[in-house]
Amino acid sequence: MGNALKKADYIVRVKTGNLVGAGTDADVHIILYNESGQASKSIELDSSGNDFERNHVDSFSVYNLPDFGGIATIELWRDSWLGDQWYVDYVEIEDVAQKKFYPFPIQRWITRRHLKIDKYDSSLPQFARHPEQRRLELDRELHKYQFVVVNEGLPPSAAAIPRSEQFSLPYKLTLLAFNLKSKLSAFLNGLVSSDWKDLEDVHNIFGGNLHRPLNLEFWNQDWFFGAQRLMGCNPNQIRLCTGIPDNFGVTNDMIGHLLDNMSLDEAISNKRLFIVDHKILDGITTQDPESVLCAPIGLFFMNKEDELMPVAIQLFQQKSDDNPVFLPTNAPYTWMLAKMYFNNADACIHECATHLLFTHVVMECFCVASHRRLSASHPIFRLLEPHFQFMITITHLATPVLLDPGSALDNMMTGGRDVAFKILLRSWKEWRFDVNGTLPKDMEARGVENQEVIFNYPYRDDAMLTYTAIKAYVTTIVQGHYDEPEKLTNDWEIQDWIKELVTPAPLGFGIKGIPITGDQFTNTNEVIEVITTTIFICSVGHAAVNFNQYDEYASPLRYPLFLRGQPPKSAQIELTEADILQHLPSKDLALEAAVLSKTLSSHGTTSLGDFSELFQADPISIPALQEFRKTLKEIGKVIDTKNGERKAEYPYLHPSGLPNAISI
Incomplete structure (x- = not known):
C-alpha cells in the first residue's frame, strides 16, 4: 500500500526562522529517538513544494514507525551547499495516533554537522546528555561573540555583529519606510519658511507623519514641567530634598510664599520638597561659543493638589551675581527660558547616559556574555534570549548616530559628541547595577518609593507593576531549575557568565554592583535579582526612556536638544x-530632531511576553510564562484606569506596547 493511502505515524513540523538568509534549498534530514533511545532511520524532509523558506512552517509525514513511542531526541542536519545557510526556530513532532506533541526549540543555524536536540532543549550543563556537542557549540559562540573596549573608561562592546543578531528583513524594511515617511513629512512641513515667526509657528511643523505630540498643549505650564520629572524621558533624576546644597542660592525669602505657607525647613521636614541636581555636567564646556551647556539645579514642591511644581532653578553650580536663582514669579519669558535651559541639560544627560549607556550599552554586555558563557540549551539562556533580540545590531547602529563626528546628534544636541563622551565617562563611574539599575533600589535611594511622598509618579507606579510581574515570572523559573542548592553551585556555565560580567575590562565587562558574593552566585535570590533587573531594563527600562522621545523632543520649546546663544544671566531682565x-x-535642525526622535520612538518587535520564536517549551517555563502573560493583561487594565484619571497621559509603559527587547 502506498504512503498516499496510509495514515502517518508522526508529523514533523519545521519552522524556519525570520532572519535574513534563514531559508535553505539544501536537502534536510532528521533522525528520531524514542524515550528508550531507539533511533529511526534517516528521514529526508522533502515535499513537493518549496520547503524551508524564511519564516515558514513546513510539515512532513513520517511512516513505518508504528508503536515507536514518545520522541525524546531529534538529530538534524542538512546537506552541504556552498554558502547556503539555514536558521531553524523550532521542530515539533506530533504522534498522530496518541495526539501528543513533542517540542524541540532550536534557534540555531543548521550546518552539515549533525545536531542532537533533546525535547524542550533546556538543561543545566551538569545534566547535559550531549556534553561534547554542547562544549563545541559554546566554543564556537565564544569565537563569534568577542568583545572589545572601544572607548577607554566605558564598557566593552561586541567586536562585530554576529549573523544571528542581524535584523530580520521585515523589521529592517519597516524601519526604513518609517524613516522615509518622517523625512518626507519634515521636508514638506519645512517648505513654508526657514525662520520662526512666533511661538505658535514652532508647532506648525507638525502634520502628516509628524503627528502632534502627546500632551503638547501643556508644554509651558509649570505643573507639566514638574510632571516631566515623573513621566518624561529622564524620570529617574528627581529625589527627595533632605537639605539645600550650599552652592544653591535659594533662600526662604525667595520661595517661602510658593510653599503653601511653609518655610524651606518645614517643607523639607514634611517631605514636600524635591530636587534635581545635574552637577555631573559641572565644568563641561562646548566647543561652540554660541551654544552653552548648563549644569542646573532645580527645586520642586509637592503642593496640596499633588502637583510637583517648580519653585526655583539655578542654571550653574557655583553661586554668583551672574548665576541667579530663577523663580516662577519672574517675567514669563525669563522663567520660560530658564526652564528650557534646564530641560536642555536634562536632555543631554538622558540621551547620553540614561538612554544610550544605561540601556543599550550595559545590556549589550549581558547579551554578549550570555552567548559566550551560556549554552543555547541552558534554561537561563532561553529565559534571557528573547530580551536580547536585535540588541547588538541596534546598539552598533545607534552609537555612531550619537558619537561619530558629523552624526545626527553631534549636530543637533548641545555640545555634540564632545559633550556626549564627557557625560558617558562621568556617568559610568557612578552607575551601579544594584542601585541605579534596579527599580526598587533606585526609588529607595532617591527617597521616592512611597506614594505618601509622591502620590502620582507615573513612571514609578506603572514600572513597579511590571517589575513585580517580571520578578514573579523569573522566580518561578529560577527556583524550578535550581530546586537544590548544589544545582546552582555546580552550574559552571552560569558561574562563568556572572564572573565575566563582573571582571574588570578588558578581561571582562566590569559591571559594578551586581548583587553576588565575590564573583559567584551562591543562592537563587542573587540569580533572581540579576535576571529580573536584566529583563526589566531590556523591556520596561528602555521603553520608559525611549518611546516618549518624539512626544518630548519634537518640540524645541518643550524639551530642546539644542539651544543657541547664552543662558540668561539675570532674573530681573524681562525677556x-x-x-x-x-x-x-x-x-x-528642529525638523531633523523631530524625524530622529520619531524614528527612535517607533515600535518594531512583539510585546513583552509574546515571543517571535519558540524559546521556552519546558514544563517549568511554560506555566510561568502563561501566568506572566495573564498578569500583564491585568496590569494593562490597571494602567488604562490610571490614564483615564491622569491630567497628562502616560501610555509608554502599557504592557501591550512594551517590547521584549532593546530593538530600536
Missing part, C-alpha cells in the same frame, strides 16, 4: 517672545 525664538534651533 520677550523674540528672545525665546533667537535661542531656538533653526527650523531645519
Whole structure:
C-alpha cells in the first residue's frame, strides 16, 4: 500500500526562522529517538513544494514507525551547499495516533554537522546528555561573540555583529519606510519658511507623519514641567530634598510664599520638597561659543493638589551675581527660558547616559556574555534570549548616530559628541547595577518609593507593576531549575557568565554592583535579582526612556536638544517672545530632531511576553510564562484606569506596547 493511502505515524513540523538568509534549498534530514533511545532511520524532509523558506512552517509525514513511542531526541542536519545557510526556530513532532506533541526549540543555524536536540532543549550543563556537542557549540559562540573596549573608561562592546543578531528583513524594511515617511513629512512641513515667526509657528511643523505630540498643549505650564520629572524621558533624576546644597542660592525669602505657607525647613521636614541636581555636567564646556551647556539645579514642591511644581532653578553650580536663582514669579519669558535651559541639560544627560549607556550599552554586555558563557540549551539562556533580540545590531547602529563626528546628534544636541563622551565617562563611574539599575533600589535611594511622598509618579507606579510581574515570572523559573542548592553551585556555565560580567575590562565587562558574593552566585535570590533587573531594563527600562522621545523632543520649546546663544544671566531682565525664538534651533535642525526622535520612538518587535520564536517549551517555563502573560493583561487594565484619571497621559509603559527587547 502506498504512503498516499496510509495514515502517518508522526508529523514533523519545521519552522524556519525570520532572519535574513534563514531559508535553505539544501536537502534536510532528521533522525528520531524514542524515550528508550531507539533511533529511526534517516528521514529526508522533502515535499513537493518549496520547503524551508524564511519564516515558514513546513510539515512532513513520517511512516513505518508504528508503536515507536514518545520522541525524546531529534538529530538534524542538512546537506552541504556552498554558502547556503539555514536558521531553524523550532521542530515539533506530533504522534498522530496518541495526539501528543513533542517540542524541540532550536534557534540555531543548521550546518552539515549533525545536531542532537533533546525535547524542550533546556538543561543545566551538569545534566547535559550531549556534553561534547554542547562544549563545541559554546566554543564556537565564544569565537563569534568577542568583545572589545572601544572607548577607554566605558564598557566593552561586541567586536562585530554576529549573523544571528542581524535584523530580520521585515523589521529592517519597516524601519526604513518609517524613516522615509518622517523625512518626507519634515521636508514638506519645512517648505513654508526657514525662520520662526512666533511661538505658535514652532508647532506648525507638525502634520502628516509628524503627528502632534502627546500632551503638547501643556508644554509651558509649570505643573507639566514638574510632571516631566515623573513621566518624561529622564524620570529617574528627581529625589527627595533632605537639605539645600550650599552652592544653591535659594533662600526662604525667595520661595517661602510658593510653599503653601511653609518655610524651606518645614517643607523639607514634611517631605514636600524635591530636587534635581545635574552637577555631573559641572565644568563641561562646548566647543561652540554660541551654544552653552548648563549644569542646573532645580527645586520642586509637592503642593496640596499633588502637583510637583517648580519653585526655583539655578542654571550653574557655583553661586554668583551672574548665576541667579530663577523663580516662577519672574517675567514669563525669563522663567520660560530658564526652564528650557534646564530641560536642555536634562536632555543631554538622558540621551547620553540614561538612554544610550544605561540601556543599550550595559545590556549589550549581558547579551554578549550570555552567548559566550551560556549554552543555547541552558534554561537561563532561553529565559534571557528573547530580551536580547536585535540588541547588538541596534546598539552598533545607534552609537555612531550619537558619537561619530558629523552624526545626527553631534549636530543637533548641545555640545555634540564632545559633550556626549564627557557625560558617558562621568556617568559610568557612578552607575551601579544594584542601585541605579534596579527599580526598587533606585526609588529607595532617591527617597521616592512611597506614594505618601509622591502620590502620582507615573513612571514609578506603572514600572513597579511590571517589575513585580517580571520578578514573579523569573522566580518561578529560577527556583524550578535550581530546586537544590548544589544545582546552582555546580552550574559552571552560569558561574562563568556572572564572573565575566563582573571582571574588570578588558578581561571582562566590569559591571559594578551586581548583587553576588565575590564573583559567584551562591543562592537563587542573587540569580533572581540579576535576571529580573536584566529583563526589566531590556523591556520596561528602555521603553520608559525611549518611546516618549518624539512626544518630548519634537518640540524645541518643550524639551530642546539644542539651544543657541547664552543662558540668561539675570532674573530681573524681562525677556520677550523674540528672545525665546533667537535661542531656538533653526527650523531645519528642529525638523531633523523631530524625524530622529520619531524614528527612535517607533515600535518594531512583539510585546513583552509574546515571543517571535519558540524559546521556552519546558514544563517549568511554560506555566510561568502563561501566568506572566495573564498578569500583564491585568496590569494593562490597571494602567488604562490610571490614564483615564491622569491630567497628562502616560501610555509608554502599557504592557501591550512594551517590547521584549532593546530593538530600536
